[in-house]
Amino acid sequence: MHKVTVLDKKGALDCPIRDVINRIGDKWSLLILVVLSEQPTRFNELKRTIGDISQKVLTKVLKELEQEGYITRTAFDESPPKVVYDLTEMGLSVLTPVGQLIDWAEKNHALIKEHRNKTD
Amino acid sequence: MHKVTVLDKKGALDCPIRDVINRIGDKWSLLILVVLSEQPTRFNELKRTIGDISQKVLTKVLKELEQEGYITRTAFDESPPKVVYDLTEMGLSVLTPVGQLIDWAEKNHALIKEHRNKTD
DNA sequence: TAACCTAGTTACCTCAAGGTGCCTAATTGA
DNA sequence: TCAATTAGGCACCTTGAGGTAACTAGGTTA
Numbered sequence: 001m002h003k004v005t006v007l008d009k010k011g012a013l014d015c016p017i018r019d020v021i022n023r024i025g026d027k028w029s030l031l032i033l034v035v036l037s038e039q040p041t042r043f044n045e046l047k048r049t050i051g052d053i054s055q056k057v058l059t060k061v062l063k064e065l066e067q068e069g070y071i072t073r074t075a076f077d078e079s080p081p082k083v084v085y086d087l088t089e090m091g092l093s094v095l096t097p098v099g100q101l102i103d104w105a106e107k108n109h110a111l112i113k114e115h116r117n118k119t120d
Numbered sequence: 121m122h123k124v125t126v127l128d129k130k131g132a133l134d135c136p137i138r139d140v141i142n143r144i145g146d147k148w149s150l151l152i153l154v155v156l157s158e159q160p161t162r163f164n165e166l167k168r169t170i171g172d173i174s175q176k177v178l179t180k181v182l183k184e185l186e187q188e189g190y191i192t193r194t195a196f197d198e199s200p201p202k203v204v205y206d207l208t209e210m211g212l213s214v215l216t217p218v219g220q221l222i223d224w225a226e227k228n229h230a231l232i233k234e235h236r237n238k239t240d
Numbered sequence: 241t242a243a244c245c246t247a248g249t250t251a252c253c254t255c256a257a258g259g260t261g262c263c264t265a266a267t268t269g270a
Numbered sequence: 271t272c273a274a275t276t277a278g279g280c281a282c283c284t285t286g287a288g289g290t291a292a293c294t295a296g297g298t299t300a
Contacts, residue, residue: 016225017150019232025145027258030137043277054259059278069235079266080276090228097224100217105136108210112139115189147288163247174289179248199297200246 020094023068028053028061030098033087036071037095040086070094140214143188148173148181150218153207156191157215160206190214 024030028050035041035049047058062085065071070091076082144150148170155161155169167178182205185191190211196202 016229017222019229020221020225021145021150025141030141044275055278056260056280057258060258067236067239068232075277078276080268080274081266081278083277090231094224094228097217097220100220101140102137104214104217105140108214109136109139111210112188116187119187164245175248176250176290177288180288195247198246199295200244201248201296203247 019068023064023070024094024098026061028057029065032058032061032065033070033091033095033098036085036087037092040084043083043085046085065091139188143184143190144214144218146181148177149185152178152181152185153190153211153215153218156205156207157212160204163203163205166205185211 024033031050032046035046041049043058043062046062047053047055050058062071062073066073066085069088072086072088074084074086076084144153151170152166155166161169163178163182166182167173167175170178182191182193186193186205189208192206192208194204194206196204
C-alpha cells in the first residue's frame with residue numbers, strides 16, 4: 001500500500017501538502033491553472049472564459065498564484081493596459097498529480113453520488 | 121502534456137473534481153483519511169491522535185466522509201459507547217492519487233517557500 | 241455518593257472567502 | 271463628443287468553516 005506519513009499534526013504550519021491544498025483547494029485556483037495550461041491568457045480573457053468569477057477574487061487569486069510561483073504576470077506598457085498570465089514550470093508540473101486526482105474523481109463520481117443519495 | 125478538460129464552468133454543480141476538492145480540501149478530512157489508513161480507529165482515539173481538532177468538527181467531518189462513501193462507521197452496543205471508523209475501499213483508493221500530490225508537494229515545498237519570501 | 245469515560249449535540253462567536261457595485265486613466269472608434 | 275475597453279482598487283455585505291464551552295446518558299471506578 002502507499003505509505004503516507006506526511007501530515008503535520010502541530011497545526012500544519014510547515015506541512016507541504018497543506019500548503020498545496022490551501023492554495024489550490026479554493027474555489028477558483030485549479031480552474032485558473034487549467035485554463036492557463038491551454039495558453040497564456042490576459043486578465044479579461046480569463047474573466048470571460050471562467051464566466052462567473054468576480055473581478056475582485058480573480059485579481060486576488062492571480063496575485064497569490066504568482067506569489068507562490070505557480071504563474072507569471074507580464075505587463076505590457078500599452079493603452080489600454082495589457083497583462084498576460086502564464087504558467088511557470090512549477091505551475092505546469094502540478095497539473096500532473098492533479099490530473100491523477102481528476103482521473104480518480106471521474107472514475108468514482110458515480111459512486112460518490114450514489115452514496116450521497118442513499119443517505120440523504 | 122497531460123490534457124485536462126474536466127472543470128465545469130457552469131458553477132461546478134456536477135463536476136467530479138470539485139466534489140473531491142470540496143470534500144478533502146478542508147482543514148481536516150485528508151488528515152483523518154491518512155490516520156484511518158493506518159488502522160480502524162475509535163472516535164476519541166481519532167480526537168487524541170489529531171490533537172487540535174474540535175469535537176464538533178470531528179463529528180461533522182466524519183459524518184460527511186461516511187455519507188460520501190470514504191469511511192464506514194461501526195457502533196458497538198456497549199457501555200461506554202464504542203464507535204469505530206474505518207476506510208472504505210474507495211477511501212483507501214483515493215489515497216493513491218493524493219499520495220502523488222503529496223509527493224509533488226514535498227518536492228516543491230522549498231521552491232514555494234522561496235517564492236513566497238521573495239515577494240513578501 | 242461523586243467523579244469519569246464514552247460519543248456525541250447544542251448555542252454562541254469569530255474570521256476569511258467570496259460576491260456586488262462603483263470608481264479610475266489612457267486610448268480608440270463612432 | 272460620447273461610449274467602450276483595459277486592469278485593476280475599494281467599501282460593503284453575506285455565508286460558511288471552524289473554534290469554545292456546556293450539556294447529555296449509562297455504566298465504571300474511587
